[in-house]
Amino acid sequence: xxxxxxxxxxxxxxxxxxxxxxxxxxxxxxxxxxxxxxxxxxxxxxxxxxxxxxxxxxxxxxxxxxxxxxxxxxxxxxxxxxxxxxxxxxxxxxxxxxxxxxxxxxxxxxxxxxxxxxxxxxxxxxxxxxxxxxxxxxxxxxxxxxxxxxxxxxxxxxxxxxxxxxxxxxxxxxxxxxxxxxxxxxxxxxxxxxxxxxxx
Numbered sequence: 064x065x066x067x068x069x070x071x072x073x074x075x076x077x078x079x080x081x082x083x084x085x086x087x088x089x090x091x092x093x094x095x096x097x098x099x100x101x102x103x104x105x106x107x108x109x110x111x112x113x114x115x116x117x118x119x120x121x122x123x124x125x126x127x128x129x130x131x132x133x134x135x136x137x138x139x140x141x142x143x144x145x146x147x148x149x150x151x152x153x154x155x156x157x158x159x160x161x162x163x164x165x166x167x168x169x170x171x172x173x174x175x176x177x178x179x180x181x182x183x184x185x186x187x188x189x190x191x192x193x194x195x196x197x198x199x200x201x202x203x204x205x206x207x208x209x210x211x212x213x214x215x216x217x218x219x220x221x222x223x224x225x226x227x228x229x230x231x232x233x234x235x236x237x238x239x240x241x242x243x244x245x246x247x248x249x250x251x252x253x254x255x256x257x258x259x260x261x262x263x
Contacts (some may be wrong), residue, residue, distance in 0.1 A: 099145065179210075215262075
């Protein structure tokens with residue numbers, strides 16, 4: 064058999080093997096995603112939540128056990144998303160006038176009444192783009208609306224730009240109200256707002 068034909072056959076077999084391996088891995092991931100659940104945080108989740116936050120600390124802010132306890136004390140929503148028993152995402156948010164001393168909340172309070180503030184949302188990078196962010200936002204916004212909030216607000220870093228967060232919040236329907244420089248880090252953040260009535 065001509066060497067070129069042999070080489071072509073080997074290449075075809077390798078490509079086919081890689082394709083079927085890719086399809087198999089994706090099918091296993093998809094099977095796992097079907098087992099996704101969203102539930103309230105419990106103390107046994109602390110290590111996983113802190114680990115998730117640390118992985119994205121460039122875009123969030125440092126959080127240890129003490130800081131987490133402080134945020135929980137003023138939070139109106141703190142739930143985790145799990146695949147099976149593994150915590151792979153979380154969202155921590157507050158209602159307006161919750162007593163949280165935060166410059167970003169105060170900025171929004173000067174402009175909007177009755178809002179739900181997303182302090183931080185983190186999704187495990189392994190599951191980015193799988194709908195976990197939308198799922199946990201949808202759950203949070205449903206509760207926020209039930210408690211009388213008319214808007215959801217948050218901020219993300221725009222200098223340097225957090226590209227993934229920008230694209231996600233654009234798709235969710237958020238719009239920019241302004242920008243501000245954070246006193247503690249010097250970063251510029253984009254102040255984002257969503258009308259909950261328009262969210263579906």
